[in-house]
Amino acid sequence: DQQVKQNSPSLSVQEGRISILNCDYTNSMFDYFLWYKKYPAEGPTFLISISSIKDKNEDGRFTVFLNKSAKHLSLHIVPSQPGDSAVYFCAASLNFGNEKLTFGTGTRLTIIP
Amino acid sequence: DGGITQSPKYLFRKEGQNVTLSCEQNLNHDAMYWYRQDPGQGLRLIYYSQIVNDFQKGDIAEGYSVSREKKESFPLTVTSAQKNPTAFYLCASSKGKGGGNQPQHFGDGTRLSIL
Numbered sequence: 001d002q003q004v005k006q007n008s009p010s011l012s013v014q015e016g017r018i019s020i021l022n023c024d025y026t027n028s029m030f031d032y033f034l035w036y037k038k039y040p041a042e043g044p045t046f047l048i049s050i051s052s053i054k055d056k057n058e059d060g061r062f063t064v065f066l067n068k069s070a071k072h073l074s075l076h077i078v079p080s081q082p083g084d085s086a087v088y089f090c091a092a093s094l095n096f097g098n099e100k101l102t103f104g105t106g107t108r109l110t111i112i113p
Numbered sequence: 114d115g116g117i118t119q120s121p122k123y124l125f126r127k128e129g130q131n132v133t134l135s136c137e138q139n140l141n142h143d144a145m146y147w148y149r150q151d152p153g154q155g156l157r158l159i160y161y162s163q164i165v166n167d168f169q170k171g172d173i174a175e176g177y178s179v180s181r182e183k184k185e186s187f188p189l190t191v192t193s194a195q196k197n198p199t200a201f202y203l204c205a206s207s208k209g210k211g212g213g214n215q216p217q218h219f220g221d222g223t224r225l226s227i228l
Contacts (some may be wrong), residue, residue: 004155013132043117043203043219067139089155100146100171101217103155 003027004092006104014112019077021107023090026071030092034101035064035075036085047088048075077109085111116140117220119204124225126191126198134189136201136204145187146205146217149173154204163186191225199227 005024011020021035031052036044050057050064050073057064063076077084090104117138126132138145144163148156148171158171162181176195181187187206191198200223205217 006155009153036219039223041224043119043205043221046218051199051214091156100158100161101156104158105153105155110116 001026002105003030004090004102005109006088006103008092008107009105010108010110012110012112013053015082015100016079019075019080019084019109019111021077021088021109022089023073023075023093023104025073025094027092028071029094029100030102032093033064033066033073034091035042035062036089036091037084038089038106044089080111082111082113085109117206117218118202119220119223120223121223123174124223126225127228129193131190131192132225134191134202134204134225136187136189136220137185138187138204138206138220139185140217140218141184142185142206142208144207144217147171147177147179147182147187147189148203148205150201150203150222159189159202174226198225200225201211208219 003026034049035047037047040046048059048062048064050066066073087106087108089106091101093101120135146161147159150156157173159177160179162168178190203222204220207217208215
């Protein structure tokens with residue numbers, strides 16, 4: 001039972017354009033959502049998070065949007081840069097992220113120079 | 114520098130052997146976690162510990178064991194009972210219960226292969 005889904009395994013975007021990564025979830029009890037970025041042979045790096053009481057959180061080039069009624073969140077990266085090429089994981093948790101995270105399967109983002 | 118150190122980076126195991134993966138953190142975090150990543154899949158939780166001398170099973174605990182004798186250390190043993198141990202293992206830590214924005218921080222992983 002995949003409670004957090006990233007339906008696009010890969011995405012290619014031109015440098016300078018906007019990258020939009022999507023994530024859907026099924027458990028309405030999730031109250032905290034995170035995005036991680038991962039390079040090969042390294043651990044994931046925390047990017048940005050959002051709690052269920054908000055619908056948007058912005059940090060520099062990264063913005064996360066949450067649509068609770070649709071159980072959908074998205075990560076926008078603008079402008080996209082070559083260093084953004086990586087695998088992006090969406091994760092969700094109960095209790096504001098202080099217990100176990102449930103991860104999606106990841107989306108490989110490739111930025112084309 | 115504060116962080117999470119996993120060792121070794123690569124580990125090979127013979128059939129029937131137990132192996133232990135090390136995870137140390139100097140972030141003064143209360144909670145620690147072990148995940149497994151397989152190709153094309155997300156991270157799946159093996160075990161987690163929110164406080165010293167206490168730990169809970171995650172979603173795929175069978176064939177694994179852990180201990181939490183010190184706040185800084187959370188070693189994972191992959192036992193011979195784990196039928197498919199080849200994977201990338203990631204350790205993480207977080208400040209633990211307390212509410213608010215306290216994301217998990219990850220080490221760089223250990224890749225375990227069977228000879």
